[in-house]
Amino acid sequence: MPYYSDDIIEEVRSKNDIVDVIGSYVKLEKKGSNYFGCCPFHAEKTPSFSVTPSKQMFYCFGCHKGGNVFTFLQEYENYSFGEALEALADRAGVNLPKQELTPEKKREADKRELLLAINKEAAKYFYTLLRSERGKRAYDYFKGRELSDETMQRFGLGYSDQYSDDLYKYLRKRGYDDMLLKESGLVVIDEVRGGHDKFWNRAMFPIMDVRGRVIAFGGRVMGDGNPKYLNSPETKIFNKRRNLFALYFAKNTKKNYMLLCEGYMDVISLHQAGFDNAVASLGTALTEEQVQLLSRYTKEVCLTYDSDGAGVDAAIRAIPMLNKVGIKTKIVNMQPMKDPDEFIKAYGAEEYEKRIRDAENSFLFLIRILSRQYDMSDPTDKSSFFHETAKRLAVSFEDTLERRIYARELAKNYDVSEDELMQMVNRLGESAGLMRENDRAKDGRSRPKKEDGMKKSQMLLLSWLAERHELYLSIKGKIGADDFTDPMCHRAAQMLFEQFESGNDIVPARIIDAFTDTEEQSQIAGIFNAAIHKVESKEDMEKAIKETIIRIKQNSIEQTSKNLSPSDIEGLMKMIEDKKALEHLEKMKIEI
Structure with missing residues (x-):
């Protein structure tokens, strides 16, 4: 990623109001000083997704995802931080400084762009051929598989001509040289035949990355040729282990689970039937990289592999891989049919929905297979x-x-x-x-951690400080960042107190930019969105704040005392000062 200064990052963030940005993806309704809507990251009926203008943060009280405007695009669009920054800079009209690339990096970047352009050009050409007289055989094949014109258009389905140098000649006319065409994986160059196509006389399936860019193709032969199915080789823009077919569409589903299939036609049939959460691996067994990719978008997967022996074996391999990254897994029973495509045609979408509801728990499935x-x-x-x-x-x-x-x-x-x-x-x-x-333990119940209540208190105080800036003046000199003993709260307190001391605007959203991991960003957002049950009066709220402040200071003194050596004179002096500060806090009157 190109390097951008903190000032540039802050300029882009400040010029993109989080309510406006998220409002273009999620229907938000104002309630009090915040906005609420149904979370785009998990399925829910009652809105628990909150956007706070004063903090420029979002947080879901259901799935606990949270962050600032950069985090949202990273999570929703699967952007890297750099891609989110560039998208928001473009939205706000901020000119990012040009980044100097080394000659080697510039050549690599230029080549990737050219390979993407070639794949896009090929996809358009295949798409056009399918709808011409030359593509009638493939068009009839898709129609025979009961695909609508709308579905064919959505997935960009196409046809590669029966002449084995057709695409090669077309791309050469578009100005691409042999070396680049060879690197694209779409053309084979040899001394005997010269340039000829990787795909010819095949129904074509464009393979897109999560950003919707065509990076490869799959092709099914028309007739009796071999192999029946053929995929693009790996290139500088295509790694089959790190991509999933149709994830570009499925990532925006409102369902809280994904359907994982084996074949392209299974996925397309399911999408046409309304199951917009179906994806497939790319002509290979499920890989760890694909599992990691899935985990960014869902915590539950229903395996819809073929019901034959090979499909069962594939499920047995996939289950531990999915469970390892925390994905809950179920198995959809498609018998008496072989695969989802056949099942949908025979029994329809409603019956398939029932099969999903009745999907078998993965552990029970493994035991059932073991019993055989x-x-x-x-x-x-x-x-x-x-x-x-x-x-x-x-x-x-x-x-x-x-x-x-x-x-x-x-x-x-x-x-x-x-x-x-x-x-x-x-x-x-x-x-x-x-x-x-x-x-x-006999009852099987886990014991609550003692520190959980203290962590909650520390989160509450930080959240109140972010909302009521005048509260900092009451605790200044009496409570510092070191009094926050939870590691994440401590880091958040350090940065928030620095903002207070700098005299600049208090912007909690800026703190999130200090964390690159989206899980940590969600934790920070959770800290600044902590809340207690609604209190009845202003006096009750003031009492709750004071009790929380005192509790944090008492805990800090206790923790220091445990680790204090009798010979640590400096530490003993600080302990005395902390106890005096506690006395002041106990006498202090909180007004909000």
Whole structure:
């Protein structure tokens, strides 16, 4: 990313009012001093997505995403920070300073732009051919697959001509040289045949990145040629491990889950039927990079792989990869049909929606597939099955209650005593060291952390300071950033107090720019959007603020005291000063 100064970043941020920017994506309604709408990052019926003009921040109290105007574009459009900055600079008419590139970097950047231009030109050409007499065979093929003209247009479907040098000649006329065309992956150059097309006599599927740029193609042969399906090779702009088919469309779905398919036609059929959250890997098994990409957009995936053996094997490989990054996974049963495309044609969208609602939990699916390896009528085999099942229960769930819930379901499904299964789980877990001591608590409930309440108090005070700037004058000299013991609150307090001391405008949104990780940005936004239940009166609010301030100072003194050495004279002097400050705070009157 090009380097831009903090002043440039702040100029772009300040000239893009967050309400205006987010309002172009989300319908917002003003309530009091804030704006609310349904969160664009998860499905909800009751609006919990808040935009605060005074702080220039957004925060969702449902999914806890938050940040400033840059964060929003990064999350919504999947932009890098640099791309978000450039988009907002263009929106506000801010001229970003030209960045000097090394000759080598400039050549690389220019080449990428040219390769993107070639792919775009090829997509337009294939699209036009499909709608001409030469493309009738492919057009009839798509129609035979029951795709509408609107769907074909939406996905940019096309046709590569039966003559194997057709695209090559077209692109040469457009001024592109052989070396560049070879690097695009669309043309093969050899000494015997010269230039000829990678794709010919095929129905064409453009592959787009998350920004909607054509980066590659998939093609299905018309007739009996081989291979039946062909994808672009990897190039400087296309890495099949890091992209997903139709993610450009699916990323904007309002559904809170994604449908993961195996084939392009499955995805397109699902989109046409109203399932705009369907994506597919690109002619290969699901990769870790694709899983990471999915995790940016969803926390739940329904696998809609083929119902044959290969599809089951693909699901077994995919489930642990998805679970590893925190994606909840379910399996859609499409029997008696083979794949989503066939199922939609045979039974329709409403029945497919039912199958999604009834999708099988991934752990129960894995156990069901595991059971096929055992003869459940044989006592030895059945015992081995339960032994393996108990081992998987022990290693798969940290929480005792969750483990017991699954054990109860398995006991019901496989005719075994829940208590006996749990006893086996506990024996295996303890002997192999697979379970934590606190997971073996009888009630299975996790103990709340003592510091959680203090963190909440620190978040509240920072949020109140951001809203009521005069409050800083009351606590100045009595509470400092070091009194905030939670690490994230401490960092936020340092930067907020610096703004107060500088005498400039207090802009919490500027603090978010100091964090590059979007998860940390959401945490900072959460800090500055902390709130307590609505209080009945001004006096109650003043009392709540004072009690929170005193609680934070008391906690700070306690933490310092724990770590203080008797020989630390300087530390002892500070302790005395802190206790005097606490006395002042206890006598202080808060007015808002």
